[in-house]
Amino acid sequence: MVIGASIGGLCAAKVLAEFADRVTVFERDDLPAEPASRAATPQDRHVHLLMARGAEELESLFPGLLADMVADGVPILENRPDCIHFGAAGHVLGTQHRLQDEFTAYVPSRPHLEWQIRSRVTALPNVTVQQRGVDEPVFDGHRVTGVRTADGEVVDADLVIDATGRGTRLPAWLPQWGFERPREDSVAVGIGYATHRLTIPEDLVREKVVVAGASREQPLGLGMLYYEDDVWTMTTFGVGKVPPPEDFAGMQALAEELLPAHLSAAVQQAQPVGEVAVHKYPASRWRRFDELDRFPPGILPFGDAVVSFNPTFGQGMTMTSLQAGHLRRALQGPPDELATTFLTATNKTTWPVWTMNAIGDLILHRAEGPMPWWYRPVGSLFDQFLGAAESDPVLAEWFLRRFSLLDSLYMVPSAKLVGRTVRHNMRLWMQERRSRSRRSPGTAGSAPARSA
Ligand SMILES: Cc1cc2nc3c(=O)[nH]c(=O)nc-3n(C[C@H](O)[C@H](O)[C@H](O)COP(=O)(O)OP(=O)(O)OC[C@H]3O[C@@H](n4cnc5c(N)ncnc54)[C@H](O)[C@@H]3O)c2cc1C
Structure with missing residues (x-):
């Protein structure tokens, strides 16, 4: 039963x-x-992302599910470079290249x-x-x-x-x-969701998945998914009890702040469908x-x-x-x-x-909950990793696969990848330093903008 x-x-x-x-x-x-x-699943009005791993697991439980979803118009993301815009913790990942490994995701509405x-x-x-x-x-x-x-x-x-x-x-x-x-473990994330469905004129957006996660500096985020009915669902959210905008004009303004120009322009031309749905999620449990x-x-x-x-x-x-x-x-x-x-x-x-999740929420998302001493250094290392993944496609791909819960559920990069991160950030730091000294020769020794 x-x-x-x-x-x-x-x-x-x-x-x-x-x-x-x-x-x-x-x-x-x-x-x-x-x-x-x-009525009993109010979350189904809001953006639901099915991770690539979830699609694999559900297919093995219900053989034929993915093919039937695609036949019903559910968008499918193969490892194409232009289908995802992915921002996490203040970094926009370099996903504009063709991913090396096979990576297929499906975008059904909940x-x-x-x-x-x-x-x-x-x-x-x-x-x-x-x-x-x-x-x-x-x-x-x-x-x-x-x-x-x-x-x-x-x-x-x-x-x-x-x-x-x-x-x-x-x-x-x-x-x-x-x-x-x-006993109950809990992380008080204080999340508010506000969601609108939208139609966007054809050909304005090639992406099917748009994610701009919250960061330390920006407690508001946004997700937009293109579902099987050719309608976009746009969810704006706030962490740490910061409320997201709850009207369409406010959502458009947030999109302008968080998204690259072509996506923001598309949202400005979008037509809202139906009413805004809101949801509160006080704590992970x-x-x-x-x-x-x-x-x-x-x-x-x-x-x-x-x-x-x-x-x-x-x-x-x-x-x-x-x-x-x-x-x-x-x-x-x-x-x-x-x-x-x-x-x-x-x-x-x-x-x-x-x-x-707890490390990300407690360090970046103003959440409240018990924080072991090692969360902070791990969070800082991860920030370095994501910084490097902005322009290193190998790191971006590693992150995207782990984020999708493929390969392993552990987000622990190998020593080789950590070395690659450090070298990459060092290179960026040197480049930045050189270009600064070219711009203003007198300040060559001043503090770096990015720490390696
Ligand atoms: C705002 C929000 C956004 C989310 N976004 C995502 C996402 O992007 N991706 C993702 O993978 N997951 C997401 N989730 C999580 C996802 O919705 C759940 O993990 C998923 O639905 C599994 O939940 P469940 O079936 O265990 O419980 P629920 O979905 O909560 O369902 C419980 C069911 O039990 C029924 N029920 C309860 N009590 C009784 C009773 N006494 N008698 C009979 N029936 C009863 C309810 O009516 C309901 O149908 C999100 C959740 C929220 C809240």
């Missing part, structure tokens, strides 16, 4: 269907027959992706999706044996997956059942179920119910799709090790991504 039929619940249901005779998914929201926003996946899950012969809310799991003093639905029925299940999102009540139910409440000595048999938390990542990094759906693989491996093992195997594997994939 699965509670919640969003991206997490649907991925979990697909895996369960490989092992169980019967899978029931309960969803309290109305589920539209076509791709459309839903409602389209969920609809594609839902259509596949509902077509499975042993899965039923019921539009019914769940009040709470039923605990018999030893294990979870099913759920009580909002209309009062008790439905039995061998295993209940809690995919109710970041608002899960499992941390409160555990102590009621005699277990410890899990990681519930440490993995640390509990005892966990009740018969239930597992899944997706955002375990960990919800800063949405401006675009990782949530991809990290959820990785949990699907962990669930499959856990179900293949001994039943009494199910929770430990799943939660340990989820911890292992969450840690590197959570930690890198």
